[in-house]
Amino acid sequence: MVPAPLMLKPALDAMGKAIDQRFDKLLAVPSDSRARLYEAMRYAAMGGGKRMRPLLVVAACDLFQVDRERALRVALAIECIHVYSLIHDDLPCMDDDDLRHGKPTVHLAFDEATAVLAGDCLHDLAFEILADPATHDDPVARLELITQLALQSGPAGMAGGQMMDLVAGDVKYDLAGITRLQQLKTGALIVWCLEAGAIMGRASEAEKKSLRGYARDLGLAFQIADDLLDVEGTSAKTGKAVQKDAAAGKATFVSLLGLERARDQASALIDQAIGQLSGFGPEADLLRAIARFAVERDR
Secondary structure (H helix, E strand, O other), X not given: OOXXXXXXXXXXXXXXXXXXXXXXXXXXXXXXXXXXXXXXXXXXXXXXXXXXXXXXXXXXXXOOOOOHHHHXXXXXXHHHHHHHHHHHHOOOOOOOOOEEOOEEOHHXXXXXXXXXXXXXXXXHHHHHHHHOOOOOOOHHHHHHHHHHHHHHHOOOOHHHHHXXXXXXXXXXXXXXXXXHXXXXXXXXXXXXXXXXXXXXXXXXXXXXXXXXXXXXHHHHHHXXXXXXXXXXXXXXXXXXXXXXXXXXXXXXXXXXXXXXXXXXXXXXXXXXXXHOXXXXXXXXXXXXXXXXXXXXXXX
C-alpha cells in the first residue's frame, strides 16, 4: 500500500496552490500606509502550512457534489481562521515561538503590533468570505456556516482550548483533561471543516452524525501525532520548535500514555474515524486518505 503522505501529496500541493492564488488576490497590497499590514498577512498566509483543513472542507463538499469554486471559498475561510490562530499563538504573550513553517514568526519578521492586527484581519476576512452570496445562494446556509465557525473558534472551541493550554503549566491535567483541551484547541476547527461540507451539501442528519464522528476521532489522532512529533521530530522537518511542552512541564498524550501507547491510541482513533465513513462509498476515499496521513506524516 502506498503511504498516505505520498498518496495525498498531489492533492495537498494542488490545494496549496489554489489557496495561495486566492490569498494573492484577496490580499493585494494597497499603495497606502496599510501596506505593511497586508504584507504581514501575506507572509503568514501564503507559501506554507499543510493546508489540511482546506482539503478537509473540499473533501467533505465533494461527498455532496458541491460546486468546487464555492467549496474553495469555504476552504479559504477556514484557512484564514487557522492562520490567524497561529499568528496569535506564536506571540510573546502566548507561546512565544520564533519559528513557523520554517521561517521567523510574524511578530519577529514584522513587529508585535502588526502581528496582532494581521491575525485580527484574517479572522475578520473569514466571516466576510462566508457572508458573501458567492459562497452559497441560501442565506440560511451562510448564516449556519458563520454561526458554527464562531462557535468552534470561540471560547467554546479553539480559543477556549488555547486558554486551557496557557494554564497547562500550572494545572496538572489528567488524560480526560488533556483530551478535552485538545478537542477544543485542535479538534473544534476540524469538526467545522466537516460540518461545513455537510451544510454546503444539505446533508441528512445521519450523514452529519457520521462526519462529526469522523472529525472528532481525526482531531484527537492528529493531536497525538503532533505530540509524538514534538518528542521525536526535528525543527528541520516540522518547521517549528520541538520539545517545548516537556520544557514547559505541560502534560501531553505522550507524557501521560508513553510513546507506544500514544502511537497505538492514534492508530485506533484513525481506524475508528475511517469506520465512521462506512455509509459512504469511494467518494469518501480522500477523507480516508487524510485520516491515514494524520498519523503517517513527519511534520
